[in-house]
Amino acid sequence: MLVLENIVKRYGDHLALDGVSMEVPQGKVFGLLGPNGAGKTTLIRIVTRITGPDSGRVLLNGKLMIEADVATLGYLPEERGLYKKMKVGEQALYLARLKGMDKQDATQKLKEWFARWEMSGWWNKKVEELSKGMAQKVQFITTVLHGPQLVILDEPFSGFDPINAELIRTEILRMASEGVTVMLSTHNMGSVEELCDHIALIDQSKVVLHGAVKDIRKQYSDSTYKVEFQGSPVAFANALAYHGEMMDPKVDGTYCNARVKLLHNATLNDMLKATLPVAQILGVQEEVPSMHAIFIRAVSEEEPAQVNTGMTE
């Protein structure tokens, strides 16, 4: 488990992180969200020890993180690239050895990965001969090759076609199932909903939202349900009485689709009890707010953003 405690980072006059704390549970996919310039990259750079915090602590598995822990980290930065003139295999080997792997082990693991992702023919190609997507695959492999316990991926899906994005997605889920903690920084809310168990939302150098995705959704849900029933919409609405309000009924013969917003702390059971006598309930589904909607609501509830003057993202 990775724990950040009260991290403060200042660049000149610009406060990049203002007392940021969060917990990233082991073996989960953790989404680090936030608008551009919020401080995500700075936070990641502190975790990867590229830069140090002005104050605050980073704990890895309960212990203060030290330089040697960098070897158990895999980091795929948003601004990423490879030496264009170097051969793919040689370069991957170099990056792996910089992570502390020995040559034989790294070669063997690389060959396995290359075989698995059907890119064995690339070994002796120069990077400049690869397409952007191919280079991204090489980069992903070099990020996770050394078997890190914490993998930090900054916008991992950018530059991938849907097929390769799926490949990465599968890999992320596989790693999480094997106990690897994955920290994902992205603007792609679709992949957050699909992959993340926990999130933290940073805005203007502060954490504004933090926790399990389920809990956050509940917190942001406004108790609205989609109800499909057979019967009279008017009778249904009357039966609801003070438990809720019916919206947008769509009638199709004797069938009806409607949205019901529960009022006065009524539960789904209350609603069902009230309406069962007058209607045949065919289906009920809670309208969960999308991460996209939550993101926008959480950010716009904050003060208007200042002009960012510090580190670029």
Place this chain on the structure above:
Amino acid sequence: MGKIGLIIWREFITRVRKKSFLIMTLVGPLLLVGGISLIVYLGMQESGIQNIVVIDKAQVLTNKLQQSDDIKFFYEPSDMSDSVFKTSPYSAMVEVNPMILENNTIQVFYKDLPSQTVQNYLSTQIEKVLEKEKLRVNNVDPEVYQRIKTALKVQLFDIDKQGKQSYDQIKAGIGFAFGYIIFFFIFMYGVQVMRGVMEEKQNRIVEVLISSVKPFQLMMGKIIGVAMVGLTQFLLWIFISLILGGVGLSFAKDHISASAVQQAAAPQMSTQIEAQFAQSTTVQHDDDTNKQLSTIMDIWHDLPIVRILVLFLFYFLGGYLLYSSLFAAVGSAVDAETDTQQFMLPITIPMIIAISIAQTAVYNPDGPAVFWCSIIPLTSPVVMMVRIATGNAFDHPGELALSMGLLIATFIFTTWLAGRIYRTGILMYGKKVSWKELGKWLFYRG
């Protein structure tokens, strides 16, 4: 191999494997030796045989000029019109006026400008004939003339080194050559360091790298790796130059001895006076050559060659480390090569000052400008080499120690400084960086 070792190895091997390295390694000495040989060769070899017609109405020079393999003289007692000369097979036309013994002037008309060698040969030959003619007219015995004729030789002695001739200026020249090599090396490879840093930044690989290694390790790995490339290239150059030089020298030797034999044989065909005259000059010439040889040997023995080489290596590496770290800092701060200008200038200026002061040091190794520039670390690697070669630096060991100590302290300081700028700069994209900004980076907490 540690991480920094890996980085050094990568920097080294990727550069050495490049075609441009191979080409530079082969072409460098070829250019050097080839250039020198070409100059020598062109100087020796004339473009074909020069047929020179001498218009000699007064018959002063007729049949008296000594010919060589490549230069033939033909004599005409009457004027030749320009159009006739233009269509004639002669390459040049020498007009001798009747008053030549008084005004010492000839006029040479040419189709293609004769080389310096031909011109020198021509004037030497004519001077000889004129001298002889004047001796005859004035009734002076050639032998007496030889005794009177004076070529002054100046021998310089340093009062502190009794009994030894001083060749300070020649030695200063050798020192300057060493200094120039340092200057060249710093620029060539300093810029390579800068380019390398910029490449990593532009490729966006740098953030990947520094999640595994410290920025300082990355910077030092690059600096050391490139230095090793430079040293390798340098050693290869020396090696190849020696081989090529050896081949060239043996070739030149054959050539020179052949022409010497011709020169020695030539006088026998002339009149007795001419023979005497020519012999004495030949002897004198040989004498000069021997003296020159012994002078070279003297300088060689007098040069503290081991100390020079050791100190050369010291100043070479010290200067390189100092400047290349600054180059690395510049590379880290900018996004594109065009933005380097404003930061390059303050790095370039001290180097240019150094090389021009070193140049003056050849003529005035003890001047105050030379002294100060040999102490100040930004210029000392180049300028001190001159003082080392003359031996002046060893007479003032305190100054030498100060210069060396300051250089070490300064390169430690500049690498530290560069490291601070570097670690911030490499992660900074899309920003025009000012001097003020660079100053701020120094004080960011790591």
